[in-house]
Amino acid sequence: MNVITDHLSEFGDGLLLTVGLTLLSLAGALVAGVVVAAMRVSPVRVLRAAGMVYVETLQNVPLLVWLVLAVFGLPEIGVMAGLFTSSVVVIALYQGAYTAEAVRSGINAVPVGQGEAARALGLTFPQSLRLVILPQALRTVVQPLGNIAIMTLMNTALAAAVGVVELTAAANRVNLAEARPIWIFVTAGLAYMALSGAIGLATGTLERKLAILR
Amino acid sequence: MVRTLVPRRTAVAAVAALSLTGLAACSGDGTDPAVPGAGGGAKDDLVAAAPVAANLPAGSTMEKIRKRGQLLVGGSLDAPLLSQQNPATKQVEGLDADFGRLLAKYIIGKPNVKIVNSASETREALLSNGTVDVVFQTYSITPERAKQVAFAGPYYSSGLVIATKKGAAGITSPADLKGRTVIAGANTPAIPAIKKAAPDAKIVTFGSDPECVQALKQGRGDAYVQDEAVLLATAKQDPSVQIQGKPFTSDPYGIGLKHGDAQMKQFVNDWLKQIQASGLWAKVWKNSIGTVVPGEAPRPPAIGSAPGSE
Numbered sequence: 001m002n003v004i005t006d007h008l009s010e011f012g013d014g015l016l017l018t019v020g021l022t023l024l025s026l027a028g029a030l031v032a033g034v035v036v037a038a039m040r041v042s043p044v045r046v047l048r049a050a051g052m053v054y055v056e057t058l059q060n061v062p063l064l065v066w067l068v069l070a071v072f073g074l075p076e077i078g079v080m081a082g083l084f085t086s087s088v089v090v091i092a093l094y095q096g097a098y099t100a101e102a103v104r105s106g107i108n109a110v111p112v113g114q115g116e117a118a119r120a121l122g123l124t125f126p127q128s129l130r131l132v133i134l135p136q137a138l139r140t141v142v143q144p145l146g147n148i149a150i151m152t153l154m155n156t157a158l159a160a161a162v163g164v165v166e167l168t169a170a171a172n173r174v175n176l177a178e179a180r181p182i183w184i185f186v187t188a189g190l191a192y193m194a195l196s197g198a199i200g201l202a203t204g205t206l207e208r209k210l211a212i213l214r
Numbered sequence: 215m216v217r218t219l220v221p222r223r224t225a226v227a228a229v230a231a232l233s234l235t236g237l238a239a240c241s242g243d244g245t246d247p248a249v250p251g252a253g254g255g256a257k258d259d260l261v262a263a264a265p266v267a268a269n270l271p272a273g274s275t276m277e278k279i280r281k282r283g284q285l286l287v288g289g290s291l292d293a294p295l296l297s298q299q300n301p302a303t304k305q306v307e308g309l310d311a312d313f314g315r316l317l318a319k320y321i322i323g324k325p326n327v328k329i330v331n332s333a334s335e336t337r338e339a340l341l342s343n344g345t346v347d348v349v350f351q352t353y354s355i356t357p358e359r360a361k362q363v364a365f366a367g368p369y370y371s372s373g374l375v376i377a378t379k380k381g382a383a384g385i386t387s388p389a390d391l392k393g394r395t396v397i398a399g400a401n402t403p404a405i406p407a408i409k410k411a412a413p414d415a416k417i418v419t420f421g422s423d424p425e426c427v428q429a430l431k432q433g434r435g436d437a438y439v440q441d442e443a444v445l446l447a448t449a450k451q452d453p454s455v456q457i458q459g460k461p462f463t464s465d466p467y468g469i470g471l472k473h474g475d476a477q478m479k480q481f482v483n484d485w486l487k488q489i490q491a492s493g494l495w496a497k498v499w500k501n502s503i504g505t506v507v508p509g510e511a512p513r514p515p516a517i518g519s520a521p522g523s524e
Binding site for chain 1 (some may be wrong): 242278334335336339355358359361362363392400403405406419420423425428429432433434450
């Protein structure tokens with residue numbers, strides 16, 4: 001067990017970065033997802049098309065390719081950001097595509113009568129979306145959003161490939177010195193499990209609180 | 215929404231094509247040989263001149279390997295000059311790859327090698343569960359690692375050097391790395407070496423050598439620390455990268471064997487002594503690292519000289 005206790009600070013730093021990456025990317029993904037989902041159900045054709053292009057482009061290229069393109073490709077055209085910032089933005093935009101699809105399925109689950117009633121009351125499209133549709137839609141997709149949150153957490157490990165020393169990269173570095181891969185990576189795995197377990201618990205609680213009884 | 219497959223595929227193909235052009239652009243012009251150290255015909259001479267063990271102890275690991283007819287080597291396919299697959303011929307070329315072939319010839323009589331692409335995270339496990347017989351993969355001998363695996367050798371001694379962008383001033387020795395951002399390959403001995411030379415340097419790691427070079431050129435770090443042979447090859451291909459000073463570490467590379475197999479360790483060490491005495495070792499060096507390092511082959515390190523290889 002010495003391999004772990006001797007390197008607690010490395011593991012701790014890595015864990016903090018993983019948590020930071022996850023939380024920031026999730027916040028970004030939620031914003032991007034809601035905006036894109038709204039675009040995809042809007043009455044404006046150009047917005048619908050743009051939303052679709054966004055989702056299809058982001059979902060159909062692996063995250064690792066996006067990360068490498070952003071870190072090594074963008075500086076070639078003069079756009080250079082830090083490694084952590086680049087990773088947060090890329091992961092947020094990528095997970096935003098999945099979030100958008102989850103939110104859109106929630107919007108489709110809201111009974112048509114709700115939208116019709118909102119219009120009958122004279123609400124504009126943005127108003128009906130904001131005041132009537134989205135609050136109900138988001139409540140129905142708590143569980144899928146929780147899954148996306150767990151997926152985001154797991155995907156932050158890919159940032160290790162572009163130089164961010166999060167939990168996986170930290171474990172790699174410790175292993176380089178200690179050559180005890182099983183202990184080291186089992187520890188990293190348990191840390192990931194604990195984090196995703198926490199996300200799962202939070203989602204369960206939220207869902208029970210927010211569920212709409214129909 | 216109607217999901218049609220065709221536009222999606224086109225989009226993916228377009229992105230793939232784009233990234234390929236990007237990669238091709240990084241590897242310099244097409245006139246240079248893509249793989250430094252590609253020896254061509256010289257390799258066959260090496261194998262032809264290589265010794266074959268007279269008799270193998272009954273029941274030994276070596277005998278099992280000879281019965282199988284193939285030596286399973288844990289190694290890389292992407293390490294220039296050491297163990298890199300030539301995309302044109304599919305042959306794996308370089309110092310480590312050649313030594314692997316020679317050892318296979320010594321045991322089996324034919325240079326039959328299967329390289330199992332291993333990583334620094336998996337080497338110890340691959341050896342202990344018998345997936346590979348030996349590891350030839352810039353495997354620096356350390357006392358910590360020697361608790362998990364047995365090391366024959368050292369068969370080669372390398373050192374880390376510092377590279378910067380051409381014309382960068384102020385970094386000529388490891389002490390100058392203090393407080394700087396330094397690029398290193400993930401899972402290379404450069405990471406602990408930088409920590410030792412300049413504890414407050416910020417280390418940024420990337421998975422492969424081309425990525426590290428790209429990052430250096432884009433200014434993501436002030437310097438790049440890597441094995442001398444690898445950096446010499448890089449600097450030869452890319453004039454915008456400059457090597458600063460001489461190697462500041464000494465990394466003894468060992469041949470990884472299953473922990474506790476003293477018989478095989480002795481056997482491999484005997485083989486190393488033989489090829490060092492016959493001059494074959496120097497020929498292997500000339501054929502790989504010697505293509506970028508000028509001068510005669512260095513003196514091979516003494517067998518068992520590194521802590522962890524006794």
